Amino acid sequence: MVTRRPPAARPTGRFVPSSGVDPKDAKRRYPKIQAALDQAGGQPRTALRHENPFELLIATILSAQCTDEAVNRVTPALFSRFPTPAALAAADLPIVENLVRSTGFFRQKAKAIVAAAGGIVERFGGEVPRRIDDLVTLHGVARKTANVVLSNCWPRPASDHGIFVDTHVRRVSQRLALTAEEDPEKIERDLQALVPETRWADFPHQLIELGRGPCNAKKPRHAPCPLLPWCPTGRQAT
Numbered sequence: 001m002v003t004r005r006p007p008a009a010r011p012t013g014r015f016v017p018s019s020g021v022d023p024k025d026a027k028r029r030y031p032k033i034q035a036a037l038d039q040a041g042g043q044p045r046t047a048l049r050h051e052n053p054f055e056l057l058i059a060t061i062l063s064a065q066c067t068d069e070a071v072n073r074v075t076p077a078l079f080s081r082f083p084t085p086a087a088l089a090a091a092d093l094p095i096v097e098n099l100v101r102s103t104g105f106f107r108q109k110a111k112a113i114v115a116a117a118g119g120i121v122e123r124f125g126g127e128v129p130r131r132i133d134d135l136v137t138l139h140g141v142a143r144k145t146a147n148v149v150l151s152n153c154w155p156r157p158a159s160d161h162g163i164f165v166d167t168h169v170r171r172v173s174q175r176l177a178l179t180a181e182e183d184p185e186k187i188e189r190d191l192q193a194l195v196p197e198t199r200w201a202d203f204p205h206q207l208i209e210l211g212r213g214p215c216n217a218k219k220p221r222h223a224p225c226p227l228l229p230w231c232p233t234g235r236q237a238t
């Protein structure tokens, strides 16, 4: 009996240029892309206001489906009332719901942050854990959230974070033909193969700045973009 091999998986990324992704070419272009990002400057850190890892963890959970600005508007009152994991773990849910209401999905988010605070108290002695495998065991904490917290609070080698992939990182890395993938964990794996570990904390923030500026979702402005010389999408379009 002849067994047919299944066809090779096709790239799935929605913003990948029609010329596709050549991993060798991505490797060749990456140092130029990194140099251009460094030259563009900016603040390669999260815009979520926080004073410690606990506050950043809670702010990151609240930032799902909402802007950093909206989160920054509610967290001062939230952290003033519940300044520690123990305080938040013991909070009355309706009070927390009211405090985070304007961030959307407030019932799920309130439940998630109270449960995450409870997990920190019960299983990690009241301290946010520094290992990604521990962080993702907390309620409402997926790999992206864990990567955001660890890379901002304890950049490598102080923790074992990877590269967080949000909607901007996904879109910009696809347009730059650094990955052909749509799944965030596969995109992270592709980026980790290109970017040195010492840059895993700031590289995604640099892509986010670009994604909020010239490389926006609806109408990218290729001509003024500092990455145009090394970007297959921009070169195809100009």
Ligand code: SF4
Pocket (backbone or CB within 6 Å): 172, 175, 176, 210, 214, 215, 216, 220, 221, 222, 225, 226, 227, 228, 231, 232, 233, 234, 235
């Ligand atoms: S050249 Fe265009 S597609 Fe490429 S990164 Fe810049 S804005 Fe985005």
